[in-house]
Amino acid sequence: MSSEGDDVPALTYADWRAYLKAGDLVGLECESCGNVTATPKRACVECGDRNLDTHTLPNVGVVHSETTITVPPVGFEGPYQVAVVDLGDTKILGRIGGDEEVNIGTTVECTDAVxxxxxxxPMFEPVE
Incomplete structure (x- = not known):
């Protein structure tokens, strides 16, 4: 689904939310330079081109960085861990679920959405 240069994004935030709720990670791939992003954008962050296609992302990745939120925002119970997960073509921020803590280099899988x-x-859990 390409925007073909007009002002209609290939993947809206509402679309991205619907995919995520259905258990699918998707992002955008630039037709010009091949850069992949994990969340909706109106233009490529690398080259500025607006010709973007919806791109299916893998559900399994590796923790690139992590931190523990000890003072959570209103509506969340804490403490909990979040991580930037390297999915190969791109990285995405997600919450870590389950009882195990993860470290940099831990393989995780997107299992749900919080x-x-x-x-x-996205909610990620360590892969056994």
């Missing part, structure tokens, strides 16, 4: 006020985020 949601607050209609705003979902």
């Amino acid at each position: 949601e607050l006020d209609g705003m979902p985020a």
Whole structure:
């Protein structure tokens, strides 16, 4: 689904949320330079081109960085861990679920989405 240079994004935030709630990670790939992003953008962050296609992302990746949130925002119970997960072509921020903590280099899988006020985020758990 390409925007073909007009102002209609290939993947809206509403589309991205629907995919995530259905258990699918998707992003965008630039037709010009091949850069992949994990969340909707109106233009490529590398070259500025607006010709973007929806791109299916893998559900398994490796923790690139992580931190523990000890003072959570209103509506969340803490403490909990979040991580930037390297999916190969791109990276995405997600929450870590389950009872195990993860470290840099841990392989994780997107298993669910956590949601607050209609705003979902990917939930990752360590792969055994």
